[in-house]
Amino acid sequence: METGANPNPMLPKFLRVVKRHRELPDTWTLDFDPVGGFPFLPGQFNMMYAFGIGEVPVSISGDPARPETLVHTIRAVGKVTEALCAAGPGTEVGIRGPYGTAWPVVEAEGGDLLIIAGGIGLAPIRPALYHIFANRSKYGRVSILIGGRSPEVLLYPAEVRQWRGRFDVEVEVTVDTSNQAWRGNVGVVTSLVRRASFDPAVTTAFVCGPEVMFRYATIELTKAGISPNRTFVSMERNMKCAIGLCGHCQYGPDFVCKDGPVFAFDKIERLFRIREV
Amino acid sequence: MKRIADLVAEHPIFADLDDADRELIAGCGRNVTFKPGELLTREGAAANEFFAIRKGKVSIGTHVPHLGDAVIETLDAGDVVGWSWLFPPYRTHFDARAIVATHTIAFDGACLRTKCESDPAFGYKLIKRFAAVMMDRMQATRLQLLDMYGNWR
Numbered sequence: 001m002e003t004g005a006n007p008n009p010m011l012p013k014f015l016r017v018v019k020r021h022r023e024l025p026d027t028w029t030l031d032f033d034p035v036g037g038f039p040f041l042p043g044q045f046n047m048m049y050a051f052g053i054g055e056v057p058v059s060i061s062g063d064p065a066r067p068e069t070l071v072h073t074i075r076a077v078g079k080v081t082e083a084l085c086a087a088g089p090g091t092e093v094g095i096r097g098p099y100g101t102a103w104p105v106v107e108a109e110g111g112d113l114l115i116i117a118g119g120i121g122l123a124p125i126r127p128a129l130y131h132i133f134a135n136r137s138k139y140g141r142v143s144i145l146i147g148g149r150s151p152e153v154l155l156y157p158a159e160v161r162q163w164r165g166r167f168d169v170e171v172e173v174t175v176d177t178s179n180q181a182w183r184g185n186v187g188v189v190t191s192l193v194r195r196a197s198f199d200p201a202v203t204t205a206f207v208c209g210p211e212v213m214f215r216y217a218t219i220e221l222t223k224a225g226i227s228p229n230r231t232f233v234s235m236e237r238n239m240k241c242a243i244g245l246c247g248h249c250q251y252g253p254d255f256v257c258k259d260g261p262v263f264a265f266d267k268i269e270r271l272f273r274i275r276e277v
Numbered sequence: 278m279k280r281i282a283d284l285v286a287e288h289p290i291f292a293d294l295d296d297a298d299r300e301l302i303a304g305c306g307r308n309v310t311f312k313p314g315e316l317l318t319r320e321g322a323a324a325n326e327f328f329a330i331r332k333g334k335v336s337i338g339t340h341v342p343h344l345g346d347a348v349i350e351t352l353d354a355g356d357v358v359g360w361s362w363l364f365p366p367y368r369t370h371f372d373a374r375a376i377v378a379t380h381t382i383a384f385d386g387a388c389l390r391t392k393c394e395s396d397p398a399f400g401y402k403l404i405k406r407f408a409a410v411m412m413d414r415m416q417a418t419r420l421q422l423l424d425m426y427g428n429w430r
């Protein structure tokens with residue numbers, strides 16, 4: 001698949017927000033319609049520049065089969081992400097990318113898929129889900145396990161409801177806390193692994209969410225018999241250049257911007273046990 | 278119709294126990310079904326029984342004054358509800374409520390305790406299983422306490 005590589009990778013394109021949608025009190029989705037489209041692979045990210053404030057990495061969360069619309073879902077956690085979330089229609093944002101490695105959706109064909117997403121982690125994995133749904137016949141069983149803090153702050157609730165309505169995927173949602181009004185699961189997302197139906201020998205797992213979540217998710221997956229070289233995680237580190245030059249995102253011998261963000265777990269397993277890498 | 282010993286054999290908590298042990302356990306069990314909303318156990322009540330869920334979903338919760346009923350976790354087919362029957366003063370710590378129609382095997386705690394005391398080898402095998410479940414649940418609870426979807430990296 002071709003991606004929309006920029007001739008000078010440090011030079012942002014200036015794109016105007018065409019639509020801004022509030023997902024959650026602190027999370028917004030921005031749509032752009034770049035001239036000529038914006039091809040990307042599921043799992044890749046862009047550097048987004050809020051003028052005069054700063055630049056941060058944000059995964060692309062739209063449909064890779066619809067490159068005419070570039071979609072980002074952003075949670076406001078600091079200065080730059082707050083400015084991006086506040087960017088209404090017509091606001092210009094600097095965007096360069098796409099960068100980084102992708103979820104191995106093609107390599108996983110023919111086997112079962114187990115996808116675990118926690119919190120905002122559903123955004124970076126959504127393009128892979130769109131690809132899988134569009135190519136559903138190429139996979140065996142597909143299980144999607146989604147975790148969130150509470151029912152009110154689950155990301156993309158309408159879409160998740162739609163996915164749950166499909167007969168060809170198993171979608172389980174769990175929250176950390178709730179009251180009796182919620183009739184779904186309560187508990188950590190990792191506890192859903194043993195209930196999902198998959199054949200570990202032919203399963204590929206994708207895990208996306210806070211790092212602490214996937215530390216425990218990978219333990220569950222290994223217990224369930226899924227090999228670490230078929231388990232993929234998306235890592236996050238602070239970034240500056242995003243093209244493997246500055247070393248800002250170094251993770252052991254790798255650069256998250258260039259060798260990641262999607263890594264096979266066996267490649268980084270050793271580093272997981274070392275604190276503050 | 279299936280015997281209790283057959284239902285015991287199907288439940289993961291009793292997996293790989295031998296037939297004699299399962300018969301021993303089945304002797305303390307009965308088939309119980311709960312309607313949606315019905316309580317399996319009530320906080321503070323005597324913990325006379327525990328339940329192996331065969332089908333359905335159960336919430337474990339407590340009442341928080343001014344906030345209502347908080348759900349701490351949900352349990353499904355293959356899980357067990359209750360371990361207060363194991364330790365004095367044999368009082369239930371949380372409400373357990375069926376969310377949907379729930380089929381269980383209910384076990385008489387005193388009956389099982391007596392069997393464990395009189396056959397320590399059997400008792401050890403059973404308690405090991407419960408200890409594993411308790412460890413899993415405690416680790417999951419620790420993760421929940423982390424509030425990992427907050428502002429963490």
Ligand SMILES: Cc1cc2nc3c(=O)[nH]c(=O)nc-3n(C[C@H](O)[C@H](O)[C@H](O)COP(=O)(O)OP(=O)(O)OC[C@H]3O[C@@H](n4cnc5c(N)ncnc54)[C@H](O)[C@@H]3O)c2cc1C
Nearest residue numbers: 056057058059074075077078079080081236237261428429
């Ligand atoms: C490859 C990659 C893909 C990403 N994709 C997305 C995405 O799709 N959507 C999205 O909202 N964010 C995404 N992020 C995270 C995003 O880059 C950071 O939230 C952003 O850099 C924070 O910058 P800031 O200036 O707003 O906040 P800062 O001032 O840098 O940080 C403010 C506070 O937020 C905390 N914080 C910073 N980064 C994160 C983080 N990643 N997660 C949780 N807390 C954090 C800091 O510890 C600090 O307490 C991604 C990061 C990477 C590396």
Ligand code: FES
Nearest residue numbers: 240242246247257
């Ligand atoms: S951000 Fe510069 S090397 Fe990765």
